[in-house]
Amino acid sequence: MHFHSCRKIDQKRWNHNEIITKYNISPEDAIGLWIADSDLPLPRKIVRGIVKRAKYPYYGYQILRKDFAENLLLWHQKTKDVELSLSNFFFTPSTVFTVATIIEALTTFKDKILICTPIYEPLFHTIEVLDRKPVVVPLIVEQNQITFDFVALRAKIKAEKPRAFVVCSPLNPGGRIWTKEEMSEIVKICKENSIILISDEIHGDIILYQNQFISFLKFWEEYDNIIVASSINKTFNLAGIHNGWGIVKSPADQAKIATILDQRHISSSPNIFAQAACISCFKYGQKYLQTSKKIYQQNLEYIIKNFKEQCPELVPIIPEGTFLCCVNFANTGISRLEMVNLLIKDIKVLPQFADDFVDSCHSFFRLNLAIKPRVMVDVCQRIIKIVNQFKKTEGEIINEK
Ligand SMILES: Cc1ncc(COP(=O)(O)O)c(C=O)c1O
Structure with a gap:
């Protein structure tokens, strides 16, 4: 390199x-x-795809390219072991934008939103600027291992009745990959309390050594109200290209999210260079x-x-x-x-x-x-x-x- x-x-x-x-x-x-x-x-092979698109001298409003859609679905099948359809996706300029859109569409002002700290700060900030109330439960950091405090989580939920729970998986900071058991427990708690689970999985492709990452999407059979926000911005260092997506199961939630995006006049497909970059990365990355x-x-x-x-x-x-x-x-x-x-x-x-x-x-x-x-x-x-x-x-x- x-x-x-x-x-x-x-x-x-x-x-x-x-x-x-x-x-x-x-x-x-x-x-x-x-x-x-x-x-x-x-690598050059990936850059070539972006340059090739840049050389085509038309940069008007874009459509969703068929090869982008196909490779996006294939990528999720290969890396997350999930069969999705295009209707599950919505596109935004970034992962944090995606989280903000979900919160805006599916919760209302002053709703309480659960979040465990330490966490990537813009996720917390987003809750505040949208005039929702963050309800914080600190993670346990002991002997250099980070875990959820399930007792505190349950107590806080009972007392505060949050509408949604924003989780970072894998966790930034700390790089914890939640185990299947931990994830099951989170899903169970959310289901029991009708809490929307919003999982930021932007780091989900970067798995070190023999560790295994499981997407919260794998729990859709158990609970519909799980929405994943992601992108390949960390995987391939593409944040400057502005690209992200959300993955939603329920058609009713998809419609509410579409309304928010429509109100902002955000295009329903990623920009020209984001699509070119993603296609290259999916294929040759x-x-x-x-x-x-x-x-x-x-x-x-x-x-x-x-x-x-x-x-x-x-x-x-x-x-x-x-x-x-x-x-x-x-x-x-x-x-x-x-x-x-x-x-x-x-x-x-x-x-x-x-x-x-x-x-x-x-x-x-x-x-x-x-x-x-x-x-x-x-x-x-x-x-x-x-x-x-x-x-x-x-x-x-x-x-x-
Ligand atoms: C957990 C997490 N979410 C989101 C982001 C930002 O991603 P984006 O630029 O796609 O909003 C980062 C950036 O480091 C991050 O660590």
Whole structure:
């Protein structure tokens, strides 16, 4: 895989102005790891499909291409083991847009919406800006494993009677892939309480090692009110192309969603370049997916080994899916504010912290594994050095006292 310079053109994560605005540091030598974008270039074969469409000099209103529809259904059959029809899909400019559309169509103002934290913040934000009320149940983060707190969930549902439950599967942050048993329990709880289950499965193609991902779509036989929001924006790093979809079973819900999209005058098919990109990725993306997974795993293994050997107080929460790895720093004794200063100001490594995921209880930062292995080495060594240095000087101060 040949890496290009991502800093040159328009990638937000590497853009100097973005770094200055977000982190208030001089951007030279900074390593941006906050946005879940990838530095791994798409192969020529995929790019060729997009370029071929770009060369055709007509960019007027588009239709839904037959080859897009066929490959979309085939992709879901192959990767999620589900037989869908085109009527199950609606298309939007992004996954978060999809979640927002579902909430808008199927709930009303002031409805309560359940969400477990830590979670990708825009999902939480969407609930708030749509003037619904987020009902938060924290996930349990213990011994570097993340699980649902089913007792707390049931209690909260009894007390608050939420209308919908937004779940992230696999989870960002943390990369947990929910087990079949956990998913069954979630579906059972939703069914018992007539809660609409909205599952954001954008990370569902990036499954590390031998882990198995099950889509909530597999539970449609048990419960109709499950809606999946997804895209291949993380799988193939396509977020800048603006593309996403929702998958809905009930014709009545499909109609309500269509009304919301119609009110916004959103086209019922993805834009020209989104369709071209998806067709190429669906058809020729397998090798890229395998190669990129190997790089994520290589970077993950480097982190695990080197933190363990050189700074064992930094404990990675090992992701089962996605290219994002949270590192628990509770054992370092370094406060959250101190860690923010050490990483951002002192060594210019720019991750996200628990607070960025609506989580004020835990001490972790999230690293992006979709980077050159050489950059990962640089990131880890900077972190290890500064954390060890800080521990040493803190020890000296305590001894002096
Ligand atoms: C869980 C989750 N959902 C949605 C998104 C954003 O996707 P999109 O750009 O398609 O809205 C991200 C981006 O990192 C994410 O992690």
